[in-house]
Amino acid sequence: MKLSKNIKRCEQSPVRKFYPCERNAVGRGLRVRHLNIGQPDIETPPAFFEAIRNFTSPVVEYAPAPGVEVFVQAVQKYYRGFGCELAGDDILATFGGSEALEIVMACILDEGDEVLVPEPFYPNYTAFINITGGKIRPVPTSAAEGYHYARREMIEPLINERTRAILITNPGNPTGAVLSREEARLLVDIAKEHDLYLISDEVYREIVYAGEIFTMLEFADAAENVAVVDSVSKRFSATGARVGMLVSRNRELMGEAIKICQGRLCVATLDQIGSAAMYNQLGADYYRAVLEEYTRRKDAIVGALRKIPGAEFTEPEGAFYFMVTLPVDDVEKLQYFLLEEFSDQGETVMVTPAAGFYSNPELGRNKARIAYVTAPEDLIRAVELLGMGIEAYNRKCGK
Amino acid sequence: MKLSKNIKRCEQSPVRKFYPCERNAVGRGLRVRHLNIGQPDIETPPAFFEAIRNFTSPVVEYAPAPGVEVFVQAVQKYYRGFGCELAGDDILATFGGSEALEIVMACILDEGDEVLVPEPFYPNYTAFINITGGKIRPVPTSAAEGYHYARREMIEPLINERTRAILITNPGNPTGAVLSREEARLLVDIAKEHDLYLISDEVYREIVYAGEIFTMLEFADAAENVAVVDSVSKRFSATGARVGMLVSRNRELMGEAIKICQGRLCVATLDQIGSAAMYNQLGADYYRAVLEEYTRRKDAIVGALRKIPGAEFTEPEGAFYFMVTLPVDDVEKLQYFLLEEFSDQGETVMVTPAAGFYSNPELGRNKARIAYVTAPEDLIRAVELLGMGIEAYNRKCGK
Numbered sequence: 018m019k020l021s022k023n024i025k026r027c028e029q030s031p032v033r034k035f036y037p038c039e040r041n042a043v044g045r046g047l048r049v050r051h052l053n054i055g056q057p058d059i060e061t062p063p064a065f066f067e068a069i070r071n072f073t074s075p076v077v078e079y080a081p082a083p084g085v086e087v088f089v090q091a092v093q094k095y096y097r098g099f100g101c102e103l104a105g106d107d108i109l110a111t112f113g114g115s116e117a118l119e120i121v122m123a124c125i126l127d128e129g130d131e132v133l134v135p136e137p138f139y140p141n142y143t144a145f146i147n148i149t150g151g152k153i154r155p156v157p158t159s160a161a162e163g164y165h166y167a168r169r170e171m172i173e174p175l176i177n178e179r180t181r182a183i184l185i186t187n188p189g190n191p192t193g194a195v196l197s198r199e200e201a202r203l204l205v206d207i208a209k210e211h212d213l214y215l216i217s218d219e220v221y222r223e224i225v226y227a228g229e230i231f232t233m234l235e236f237a238d239a240a241e242n243v244a245v246v247d248s249v250s251k252r253f254s255a256t257g258a259r260v261g262m263l264v265s266r267n268r269e270l271m272g273e274a275i276k277i278c279q280g281r282l283c284v285a286t287l288d289q290i291g292s293a294a295m296y297n298q299l300g301a302d303y304y305r306a307v308l309e310e311y312t313r314r315k316d317a318i319v320g321a322l323r324k325i326p327g328a329e330f331t332e333p334e335g336a337f338y339f340m341v342t343l344p345v346d347d348v349e350k351l352q353y354f355l356l357e358e359f360s361d362q363g364e365t366v367m368v369t370p371a372a373g374f375y376s377n378p379e380l381g382r383n384k385a386r387i388a389y390v391t392a393p394e395d396l397i398r399a400v401e402l403l404g405m406g407i408e409a410y411n412r413k414c415g416k
Numbered sequence: 417m418k419l420s421k422n423i424k425r426c427e428q429s430p431v432r433k434f435y436p437c438e439r440n441a442v443g444r445g446l447r448v449r450h451l452n453i454g455q456p457d458i459e460t461p462p463a464f465f466e467a468i469r470n471f472t473s474p475v476v477e478y479a480p481a482p483g484v485e486v487f488v489q490a491v492q493k494y495y496r497g498f499g500c501e502l503a504g505d506d507i508l509a510t511f512g513g514s515e516a517l518e519i520v521m522a523c524i525l526d527e528g529d530e531v532l533v534p535e536p537f538y539p540n541y542t543a544f545i546n547i548t549g550g551k552i553r554p555v556p557t558s559a560a561e562g563y564h565y566a567r568r569e570m571i572e573p574l575i576n577e578r579t580r581a582i583l584i585t586n587p588g589n590p591t592g593a594v595l596s597r598e599e600a601r602l603l604v605d606i607a608k609e610h611d612l613y614l615i616s617d618e619v620y621r622e623i624v625y626a627g628e629i630f631t632m633l634e635f636a637d638a639a640e641n642v643a644v645v646d647s648v649s650k651r652f653s654a655t656g657a658r659v660g661m662l663v664s665r666n667r668e669l670m671g672e673a674i675k676i677c678q679g680r681l682c683v684a685t686l687d688q689i690g691s692a693a694m695y696n697q698l699g700a701d702y703y704r705a706v707l708e709e710y711t712r713r714k715d716a717i718v719g720a721l722r723k724i725p726g727a728e729f730t731e732p733e734g735a736f737y738f739m740v741t742l743p744v745d746d747v748e749k750l751q752y753f754l755l756e757e758f759s760d761q762g763e764t765v766m767v768t769p770a771a772g773f774y775s776n777p778e779l780g781r782n783k784a785r786i787a788y789v790t791a792p793e794d795l796i797r798a799v800e801l802l803g804m805g806i807e808a809y810n811r812k813c814g815k
Binding site for chain 2: 070242
């Protein structure tokens with residue numbers, strides 16, 4: 018039975034590759050500490066649950082294809098806080114930021130079209146782009162420069178007649194890099210000059226330690242170019258709600274995107290209602306408190322990692338991930354070792370080997386993505402395990 | 417700014433085309449009765465709401481990409497009732513039946529590939545297929561034969577080297593036609609002989625008035641060919657939950673489909689938990705009660721429609737839709753007339769003009785899809801309005 022060539026070009030998520038091995042470790046009684054997953058332990062705000070509990074209609078009906086009205090209005094109000102006056106039509110509710118990405122790629126890419134993506138990048142971007150027949154052209158960055166990419170000389174030489182878009186994650190996953198407003202301006206200028214979409218995945222928007230919190234939608238002169246991918250998942254620690262949005266003032270683009278939204282009918286009704294309540298009831302104080310908590314975590318993990326000899330990294334500027342170069346030959350091998358051969362007091366640790374964040378896996382061979390979404394003391398212990406594991410691994414390898 | 421040629425091949429949903437016009441009518445104070453939408457008024461079972469209210473975890477976390485374990489197990493148990501022993505891996509939770517269709521089409525279609533679909537068909541199939549670069553090859557059916565399509569001589573001549581699948585809806589939307597087990601066997605045989613996928617959209621499975629309730633998964637000899645699209649939307653009147661599933665024993669297909677599931681991370685966690693509870697707490701008695709209610713509705717609308725001179729139809733065998741040929745030149749024009757110029761005691765009515773259910777709209781010009789998802793007395797009044805509206809429309813047209 019034939020399968021499509023585009024699906025063959027997609028791969029299973031590298032983040033989930035070690036799952037069977039982890040299950041075995043847990044089965045052997047090991048406690049596995051996680052520096053690998055982006056599932057925050059911050060409580061989902063009660064507003065979400067309350068709004069769903071207060072849903073009194075006897076039937077869970079379809080929502081409108083573009084989104085439940087209270088949700089769209091809540092999002093409009095939220096963006097007003099950034100000085101962005103959006104029409105209701107500028108917002109489409111989606112199944113998480115993921116579906117917003119799927120939709121925008123389906124709308125703009127033909128077979129052979131290219132999207133510039135700073136590398137290392139979120140691996141699922143590959144699936145969203147490859148399934149359309151398009152492909153990623155990576156914008157190489159360097160650990161030494163903290164994975165920053167907004168330089169004309171890094172981007173422009175990669176633009177060709179098949180380039181359709183620049184796709185960025187700001188704040189960055191997996192890098193933790195954050196754009197300055199000047200860098201953002203430059204990207205906007207490049208997009209305008211070359212008639213490209215600038216697709217900005219801003220799902221970590223409020224989590225910025227060093228730099229300014231803003232959205233690409235603020236660049237009103239690039240209304241035709243900018244499409245923002247957003248979500249309640251990380252903002253409100255509600256990843257399982259699967260409520261996100263595609264936001265753009267490009268009427269032609271949104272006129273195409275709505276076709277896909279109508280095709281899949283709507284996003285889950287109750288989750289949209291719960292999400293609207295979070296937007297309406299929570300504001301600056303909430304975002305500040307969450308940021309403070311992540312700052313504590315960031316400080317804890319950075320402090321702990323500095324104690325691992327040979328581990329190199331730039332202190333993260335935002336989100337809750339960063340890239341760390343580890344003093345090993347291959348972080349994938351290290352990860353298997355940590356799950357299969359190592360333990361300390363019945364515990365081990367997982368990181369995400371960074372090979373999957375690069376189009377050429379070799380570039381990420383000695384790097385890991387570290388996620389810090391648990392309490393500071395847990396992070397410190399996890400990094401301690403990582404340090405011991407590295408030592409044991411290198412000893413085993415005869416180093 | 418360039419847009420993809422595949423999205424340009426998709427269209428806005430014809431079902432929603434009259435929405436602005438309806439808003440105007442409502443704005444003028446008219447009550448609009450609906451024979452056009454598939455949103456049942458049957459209450460969503462309390463089990464759904466209770467399970468969600470009883471969710472006590474403080475964080476709404478990602479679900480596993482293939483589905484929440486309790487949901488997958490509940491679906492396994494449900495299919496065991498049809499004698500189908502499914503592995504957990506045979507089931508992928510999806511955002512409604514819609515996403516199951518999107519996923520399976522993305523997995524099997526390359527540009528120019530064809531899917532045989534009995535016509536008239538659910539219009540969103542066009543979007544799911546066209547977005548991949550594939551296209552629908554309609555299998556023409558006739559009103560006179562009740563829109564039945566499972567005949568070797570109707571299907572085989574349409575198969576060519578680009579044909580990848582046969583896509584059916586059983587029970588049928590928009591036709592209300594139901595396959596006999598012999599007809600289903602024939603489709604399975606054709607799929608096997610020609611090495612085609614048989615994609616069976618069975619979201620109305622339990623709603624059968626005349627014929628047998630079964631699933632294509634029962635044909636164990638066609639495990640490689642059959643992929644079933646299923647959903648809680650209509651089974652439990654929970655369309656806004658957006659919980660469906662792709663079910664297939666074709667391991668290669670499911671191995672590709674999981675890539676897309678991992679890319680979009682998961683289906684909404686709470687809705688899966690609520691859906692699992694419905695499967696676990698409701699069974700044969702519930703399905704029977706729902707079927708009895710739809711039978712009353714079907715009988716009411718059939719009785720009422722028989723009083724409209726010139727209206728022609730075959731009594732529906734399943735689902736809650738059927739096709740009616742109306743004694744007018746153009747049902748779209750009739751619909752605009754009903755919303756803009758007609759009323760009786762402050763009321764008017766909507767049907768779905770059937771042009772959008774045909775690849776060649778002319779074929780559906782004098783036909784409507786009728787949905788009967790409200791109480792019998794409401795249906796009778798709606799059909800009365802339709803009869804009066806047709807008379808007034810034809811008078812206006814000078815007939």
